Amino acid sequence: MSQDVPLNWYLIVAACVFVIGLFGVMTRRNPIAVLMSIELMLNASNLNILAFWRLGTPNPGEAPLTGVVFTALVIAVAAAEVAVGIALILVCYRVWKSADVDRYDSMLG
């Protein structure tokens, strides 16, 4: 069924989303927006892993669910990353009174 859709298409879409996330990380000034862009990139990588698992595993009999396990782990890591990221942003906001990554320019704390 889904073998109709070639692997390349998934990879291109994932690359596209990843690049958009990268663009967001570079241009957005709000730290939460930066975090969202990072989420985009993580999702792109997830899509890649799953596409390779489903459509590109060289030897499917060997490790039937490796891609799925990895994607699950990446999802967990992404959630943990957002949790800590927002905590850090709150601390930064408390210190600098601003939500602008450009202003976070000292490491004095």
Place this chain on the structure above:
Amino acid sequence: MILSRYLFIGMLLLFAIGFAVAPLVLIRIIAPRRPTPHKGQTVECGLETQGETWIRFRLQYYIFALLFVVFDVETVFLYPWAASYVSLGWYAFVEMMVFLAMLTVGLVYAWAIGALKWQ
């Protein structure tokens, strides 16, 4: 097979969107609309609203959302464990207990420093 099951979910999703949007469209046609500046104001028991609505909220909300995220991810891992528990041995049980114990440590920590208190 998988796809055809979710086809129904997709159909139902579209249907639900239609079902919810249809009354909204309907009331745009049949319900009266006579907006006045006073009507458009924010409801605040007859008083003029003061200041900005989108204010900074308290930290407490974030703490609970954070705890929720962590425990949500945990339960997502609990489901496959529980579903395959039948065919697993005692080591799976121990593994999951270690996993749960670690998260419980987190919960106990949050409790101990008073983060679970709604102030």
Place this chain on the structure above:
Amino acid sequence: MLLLMLVSAGMLVAGLWEILIFREFGPMRGVFVQIAGAAVLCAVGTVLARNLIHSALYLVAFFFLVACLFIMLEAEFLAVMQVLVFIGAVAILLMFGIMLTQDVQGDQVEAHSVLRRLPAAIVAIGLFVMLAVAVQQRPDFSKARTERAAPSVAARERVLNQMPQELGLDLMQRWCLPFELVGLLLTASLVGAVALAQPVGSLSAGSDGTPSPGSLTETPEHLSREVAGGTHSSSRPDLVSP
């Protein structure tokens, strides 16, 4: 009436577009193109939306569309997990985060400057071209796979129908260590985030008022010192909101 006409015109255009896609690529690929296109559009929306809540909403739509793609890849448990974790939890956390930082929620949105965007766009497009070329040039695994003995339809069906069970088995046996590490990571992030986010004043002074002796809400002395020292507080108390 105008609205109705607009809606019907939109439906007509959408229908023609669908027919076009379906003619060109076939039904399965047509669906893929629609979902993937919408996902990319949502990603662009996330990056470009000026209001952060709108941005988060685009992100939610993006997560949902990625879940649809997961279903197309026949990983339905992961699709459910994607919705559960990303839409149900992470999106809520992001929105709460937005509500907690004052400057960004409402009309005061950030100004975009061309100066920032131009180099970023160049870098991004350059990277995309590189990736695309790499993708086009790689050996075609899927062809190799179909030539090799593909698993029988029945076997695949069984694995996919038992996906959660199989996933649990794999996670508990083969990937036991990564699984425990994820648990550790979650705990660490929980403790770290709670410690960071806790208002510093409230930690060292006990949470509020007078906690009774022996209660669980009382902060252990070493704990509070550690946490307060771990953040930035002691050196610049004037900048710390109570």
Place this chain on the structure above:
Amino acid sequence: MNGLWVSIVAMKMAALSEPVPWVAWFLWLFVGFAGLFPLLVAYIVWGERKVAARFQDRIGPNRVGPFGLLQSIADLVKLLFKEDFTPARADFLIHALAPVLMLISAMLSLAVIPFGFGSVSMRNDPVTGVLRPTLTGFSAVDLPSGVPYLIAVSSIASLGLFLAGWSSRNKYALLGSMRSVAQMVSYEIPQVLATVPIVLWSGTLSLTGILDRQVETGWYVLTPPGFMAFVIFMISSFAEVNRAPFDLPEAESELIAGFHLEYSSMRFGLFFLAEYMSMFAVCCICTTLFLGGGAIPFLAFPRGLLGGYVVVDLFLNLITILVFSLKVGLLIFLFFWVRATLPRMRVDRLMAFAWKLLIPLCLVNLLIAAIWFEIVIRPVAGRPDGPGFLQWWIGFGVTALLEVLAFFGAVWLYRQDSEHSLKTWRSSTGSKPSIIAWRSVPTKV
């Protein structure tokens, strides 16, 4: 234009090479989801008003139609003709999107619920892998990961709630929605954790599979860990659907109306529909997971009657659907009863109750559920006659003892927390704790 869409749909249908039950699906959509369920919700509303009236020694709606039966329809018509209106400062699109999201979440969760039993098919047993006759549920679809699907779908509602408050640009609405989202996410954890023992015992995430195992080994609510899970699930369901005593988000006395303050006419109607529909869905889920779905109490009805073979399908369907709706009706009545009886909780106690009492209890309950599994379910896996009498009672005794210990332990721990013990309350305030606030008569439409 119609022709265009018909041809598109035809193309998409043709794309699926395998047989797909189109007729059944369209029946589900246009009879069930378009007709029956909204009608049912309308009569749940009517029932609630009647029941609440009885509790308060009133008569309730009695003007429109016999016994006021058409009251909900009349309310609907009234809402349709009210002025449609968005506050001037609101975010228009998101303001319209929020109730749509809530309704989607409620409707999608009804898709996988088996409303009774369907036919019998031969399937592999999840425990032993042996081929045996299996009951199929009378549900629109049966997903292999049905339980997490339900949780995922219901968690979309909290997003809708937040957006409703945010887009209204009203302080009360925003406060109400922030509170209610915090409440919903807090109570989602015990709700989810309470379903894990069920999955553990059934060895499957599909709701039909769970029902099938229940018919075989007895209803899960009749076991001590299952009963504990059932109670926790019900309590957190009350909070999940924002019902009394957890209806803080719409606390009329403090927040005017909470998140839907700035909603009028049919926009409000959608919220209302979504709330009652999700209540109905939660009762259905609870019946399926704990109360044996469409199985008749004290009779191994579907399995015993069948003996592994098909009887008249239609008859079986009707009986089991009837039994299922009776059970759901009882649970819904419980919702009404609690609402008419209990006062609203205070917000700090609400959060503490979830995090400091329910979640530890759930975690311990999971352990005890594993013990039950080892004593009662695992030894007899694959045997047709189910657990033996002695075995069952040994398991019952051990787990019941552990449950009681766990319960008192959790309560003791909760009480240790100074903030919530009544003693410190008294000593600090010098008066009796006033957790009870008098509530006005619940009249919603």
